[in-house]
Amino acid sequence: MDALPPDRATKPVMTRMERVGVVVPFEDKAEPGIGRLVDLTRADMERVNAMILSRTGSDVTMIPEVANHLISSGGKRLRPMLTLATAQLTGYEGAGHVKLAAAVEFMHTATLLHDDVVDESDMRRGKIAARIRWGNEASVLVGDFLLGQAFRMMVEVGSLRALEILSAAACLIAEGEVMQLAAAKNTETNEDEYLAIIRGKTAELFAAACEVGPVIAERPKAEIAACRSYGMNLGIAFQLIDDALDYGGASANLGKNTGDDFREGKITLPIVLSFRRGSDEDRAFFRRTLEEGDIRDGDLEHAVAIMKTCGALEDTVERARHYGAMARDALAIFPQGPMKDALVETVDFCVLRGH
């Protein structure tokens, strides 16, 4: 749902790890990107990637097959990088952040596998979805296995507080997904409801990923709260931009990775705003396409035209900028330094990709 397809990311340069099946793209430093974050977490991420590979192992061959199909298909691994980054930012010196970061990525991967079953998706990260190749059953069960492995790794780290944060996140993610299910095809959904959904399904894991760093570093409450707030607001901004990009972003430039949400009848902010700001005719159009699922040639383009007229895409990006600003401000209590700069740059990257 929120992985960057290759053509939206800056051109990835592959490292040595790719040859063993794990893709670690990093960014061109000339453009706004997550290049600094990638650089500063590179050594730890190699350990995370090795951990991910080893923990998908099972004598039941279908498990590594399905898990690696998704895991090796890339994605930026932004969430585990955030755990490593906030642990580093707050001076953590142990080794537990590597397992927690791998656990965060497994929770994310499990969610993707289960989402595909829920959304009946055919594609994921530019590859055929696991559920199409191995069936819904395998996607459900391998997701469960990865969730179990995530908890095992957390337990190995031994921080009850980190376990509490990540297990609460697991519940809140599922709640957000169920809310999204209940709101599907419902054009009456308002902005608050939409926000509650994306907080749950996306931002809670970003928040938890960032919070566990200072938690295992045993830092004071204020630092833990700051990292959590950074993650939460970054996650909201990230999802808002993702939802804008599904209609081509602020420039409304319909490329080949657009229109999925529209075809699934997913109610995202560009739709919420357009439905409220549009004419009766526009509302009738959204009811036909999103509620009744009666989608004809040219309908996606027409939806985008309505969005352009009422400024729905620009304003979705504007909202993301607002949450991005909150994420940046949350870091204010930390002294200047390369990791803080990298985290600020990550916010800029997330928001700017909306253009």
Add this chain to the structure above:
Amino acid sequence: MDALPPDRATKPVMTRMERVGVVVPFEDKAEPGIGRLVDLTRADMERVNAMILSRTGSDVTMIPEVANHLISSGGKRLRPMLTLATAQLTGYEGAGHVKLAAAVEFMHTATLLHDDVVDESDMRRGKIAARIRWGNEASVLVGDFLLGQAFRMMVEVGSLRALEILSAAACLIAEGEVMQLAAAKNTETNEDEYLAIIRGKTAELFAAACEVGPVIAERPKAEIAACRSYGMNLGIAFQLIDDALDYGGASANLGKNTGDDFREGKITLPIVLSFRRGSDEDRAFFRRTLEEGDIRDGDLEHAVAIMKTCGALEDTVERARHYGAMARDALAIFPQGPMKDALVETVDFCVLRGH
């Protein structure tokens, strides 16, 4: 998959709890049953049931709806009772066993919800399956929510060792289910493979449920190992009998809750034994029905006739008796007492229901 349909259990007497939607059946003491176990854990089980009700609560109304549909439909709650029983057996005096027992039941319920999606079941515990009423999506996501809540409760108890045991069980259950998926419709499956499957999908949770009791009681290794062994062997016996009962049990008496495994092409021990012991003609029959899924009128009866001829059902019950004996012997290190008696009686009940 392994819940007793009402007509197979001894006649349940309902308690006050039923009026608020939770069914707590207990057994007629005149027959072999789990009556003593129910009696000895009654006070704690009321707290477990209250905990279960409160932890399915969510502002997202679909979550309690789906969860309570399954939870209120009964089942004996044998697994949480085992956690309470082994905690009591080993002299535990805290309150953590209640949350662990509720967590065990949530793990089981999550598995049932996901199983229904995997098996494409229409019915569960005599009620329409949640996935039929609310869709596969809701079953997957509410299962994920319950799994998350299970981990939250475990974390609240604060025993890292119990967390380790139950998170490992979560992985092993998923592994067992994936193995079962890979073995589905494969008549070449042998007894060892079948055993590995039921160890994972059923017995691991019984073992973990029993192991965490002495763990939170901080008892010596030998007692922890004894309780784990009791649970593991009881779980294997339980599933063996369940699989025999799907063909009418040792008496091969086809009632209304039989034939599900046959229709799903599930390879259980009665099939494994029949396929090996039968004639070429019998094997051709099983290939047609189970592998090709070409099932005609009278085929279930014919399968049972083959099983009777070669003694497959009696021997499945005989195998269960073997694991039941191991479960009983595992308890030998504990002094005589009412809870030990109740646990022994539970083994007898599980094995005897195969007749």
